[in-house]
Amino acid sequence: SAEMDAQYRAALTEALLAGHAALEAGGDALDAVEAAIRPMEDSSLFNSGRGAVLNDEGEVELDASIMSGAGGQAGAVAGARTPRHPITLARRVMAESPHVLFAGEGADRFAAHHDLEIMEPSWFVTPRRSRRLKRMKAQDAAATADLASHPVDDKFGTVGCVALDGDGHLAAGTSTGGMARKAFGRVGDSPIIGAGTWAADATCAVSCTGHGEFFIRLAIAHQLHARMLHGGQSLPRAAQE
Ligand code: ASP
Numbered sequence: 001s002a003e004m005d006a007q008y009r010a011a012l013t014e015a016l017l018a019g020h021a022a023l024e025a026g027g028d029a030l031d032a033v034e035a036a037i038r039p040m041e042d043s044s045l046f047n048s049g050r051g052a053v054l055n056d057e058g059e060v061e062l063d064a065s066i067m068s069g070a071g072g073q074a075g076a077v078a079g080a081r082t083p084r085h086p087i088t089l090a091r092r093v094m095a096e097s098p099h100v101l102f103a104g105e106g107a108d109r110f111a112a113h114h115d116l117e118i119m120e121p122s123w124f125v126t127p128r129r130s131r132r133l134k135r136m137k138a139q140d141a142a143a144t145a146d147l148a149s150h151p152v153d154d155k156f157g158t159v160g161c162v163a164l165d166g167d168g169h170l171a172a173g174t175s176t177g178g179m180a181r182k183a184f185g186r187v188g189d190s191p192i193i194g195a196g197t198w199a200a201d202a203t204c205a206v207s208c209t210g211h212g213e214f215f216i217r218l219a220i221a222h223q224l225h226a227r228m229l230h231g232g233q234s235l236p237r238a239a240q241e
Contacts, residue, residue, distance in 0.1 A: 004045075011043045019163060029171035029205075030068055030091065032163035037064075037087040037175050040159040044126045047157030049086060050119075051126045052177025054133045057184050060124040060177055063191040064090040065101075069170030069199035074100050076191040080107035081124075084117040087175045090191070092116065101191060129180075136181050158190060160207025162199070172197050172205040172221075178212065188212025194222035203228040204235050 019036030027035070041049025052060045064086035065076035075094025078101060083089040089111050093102055102110050112118055158176035165171075174190040174197045182188075189196035189212035196212065198221035199205040206221040215221070227238035 008045055011040065011045050014043075015040050015159075015161070019161060023163070023165055027165070028167070029070075029163040029165040029169045029199075030066065032165065033066060033161045033171045033173040034087055034091055036161040036163070037159055037173050038085050041085050041087060041175055044128065045157075046159050047177045048159045048175040049084065050124050051129065052124060053157070053180035053182075054125065054129050054177070055182050055184055055186070058125070058130065058133060059121060059184075061182075061185075062086045062124070062175070063178055063188055064173070064175040065191045065193055065197040066090045066094060066173040067171065067193060067197055067199040067205075068094075069172070069201040069205055072200065074193045074197075076101040076193060076197075077107040077110075078103040078187040078191040079185060080104070080111065081121045082108045082118045083111040084119050087173050089114075089116055090173070090175075100193060103187070104185075124177075133181060156209075158209040160197075160209060162205035162207055164205070168201065170199045170201050170205040172199040172207050174207045174209075176209075189215035189220070192216055194219050196221055198222050198225050200225050200229070204238075 015036045018039055019032040022031040022035035040046045044051030047053050055061055061079040063078050067074040073094050075090045077086055077089050080086055092114050160174040162172045176190045178188045195216040196208040203225045206224050208215050208221055224238045227233040
């Protein structure tokens with residue numbers, strides 16, 4: 001509706017301005033990516049943070065990742081249930097652990113141990129997503145299991161951001177609840193570095209959205225980078241091919 005259209009535009013503008021403000025305050029590309037994604041995680045309009053889509057059991061499982069194009073450092077979380085800002089958690093994994101990816105309870109524990117803002121799992125569940133899940137369950141199970149016939153309004157809403165800072169450094173980040181009615185424990189491309197997120201100063205910064213299984217199988221985000229780096233392709237050509 002026109003009303004929702006206006007709400008989405010306002011929320012996207014807020015995100016862009018937050019990213020821009022981070023750069024203007026002297027932040028780097030990573031700061032901008034995190035700053036832009038956080039308000040979208042708080043907005044129930046998007047499939048990330050509060051208002052993320054629900055899994056088959058009516059719960060939210062959050063995936064996020066962030067990568068620096070300057071040094072190739074990356075952090076990610078999969079299937080987290082409590083961090084208010086999964087993108088911030090992903091960044092802390094990158095900055096404050098020797099690891100790249102924490103999953104499930106490990107991600108939630110990392111958030112708690114590093115004093116990140118933690119919410120009850122039920123805080124993330126909105127009436128809109130609950131209604132949607134109910135409708136999906138009422139539909140023919142065979143139809144909903146077929147990826148190609150996934151309803152259009154479930155194909156949008158994952159949030160991503162790429163940024164280029166004044167020093168020429170790139171960064172990329174992605175945050176999502178994954179696919180609506182996903183099986184418990186299913187992990188998509190968004191927290192898989194090289195599948196849903198990639199950044200390298202020499203080539204590009206990428207945040208993907210779509211059916212994660214395809215992005216994982218083809219290592220899409222990294223493949224764009226590789227086509228540019230090794231094949232000399234332009235970004236539009238790499239993306240098209
Ligand atoms: N790529 C995400 C996933 O498969 C979903 C999305 O982009 O909407 O988890």
